[in-house]
Amino acid sequence: MLSHLRQLLKPAVLSIILLVGAAAAGAHEMTMADLTMREVAPKEFVWAWGIPGKNTPVSQDLTPAWPxxxxxxxxxxxxxERGLAGSLSVxxxxxxxxxxxxxxxxxxEQRSTFTLTQNQSSVRLFGSARDDRDAWQVAQTYAVLGIEHILSGIDHLLFVLSLLFLVGFRRQLLATITLFTVAHSLTLAASALGALTLRSPPVEAVIALSIVLVCxxxxxxxxxxxxxWPGIVAFVFGLIHGLGFAGALKDIGLPEQHANMALLTFNLGVEAGQLLVIGLAWLVLLATRRFAWTASARRAILYGIGSVSVFWTFSRIAVIAG
Incomplete structure (x- = not known):
């Protein structure tokens, strides 16, 4: 009897530990650094590191290599004589x-914004605001950033997992996920293009609350x-999650040229990451459905997700009140 109880509790405790550990690591999202430069005299710049939306210093891991x-x-x-022209890398x-x-x-006061990643760690400059990147280069960069954002955005992932637990791998899941996708694509585009603006703290609080309610x-x-009708819930909360995605995209910035391409491929990257998570969840289900403890593990995971999300909700409301 005791050994059977241990077998039931083991996946439950493990699941809760993993969820709490994930929460401790931060609700979201990928860590970016700002490298800001301002031309204060012809061909002379002041520069500084920063982190978007935070006042914390950047670690010494990043070192710029000037042209x-x-x-x-x-x-x-x-x-x-050439000015800030040539390859700048980090x-x-x-x-x-x-x-x-x-x-x-x-x-x-002309401005240029470039996004450097591990795969594209350099950019070619021309001593002015000229941007020589083609649409394909922009598409590659922003698709990767979209995937990284959803995979490191723990709160968004937990909402998707909560929807999976609510609906299950049934035909209805396709419509539910599609409506969630359509909803957050609408608000992501509207916010990124300046048609819709909301403060970040209330958005983040509602995102956390959405996970609690679905759990x-x-x-x-x-x-x-x-x-x-889980699709209705997915659509309504998807509108809010889209504003969360837009907050990340605002930190990254859109290039003046190929802005629509950057917006489209960032959104496609988010969807690719989301589908990857759903696919992995399906594989886990196939591998574990024959075990007797899966029902207990399901409840434990949902309680773990819900508990973490309640903590996020209250902590984010406290930020608003403060």
């Missing part, structure tokens, strides 16, 4: 930071409206 003809010290870069991307957002303000419905055995 040929440019010499930099702790906070200035002076360039020769070493160390991929260790503690998944991306570096290079923001340059030229004399005349509660997944644990409820009654035939509720949510169980009958």
């Amino acid at each position: 040929e003809g440019c010499v930099g010290d702790a906070n200035t870069v002076r360039c020769g 070493n160390g991307i991929g260790k503690n930071y998944s991306a570096v957002i290079l923001r340059i303000t030229w004399q005349g 509660a419905e997944a644990l409820n055995q009654k035939d509720t409206l949510t169980r009958r």
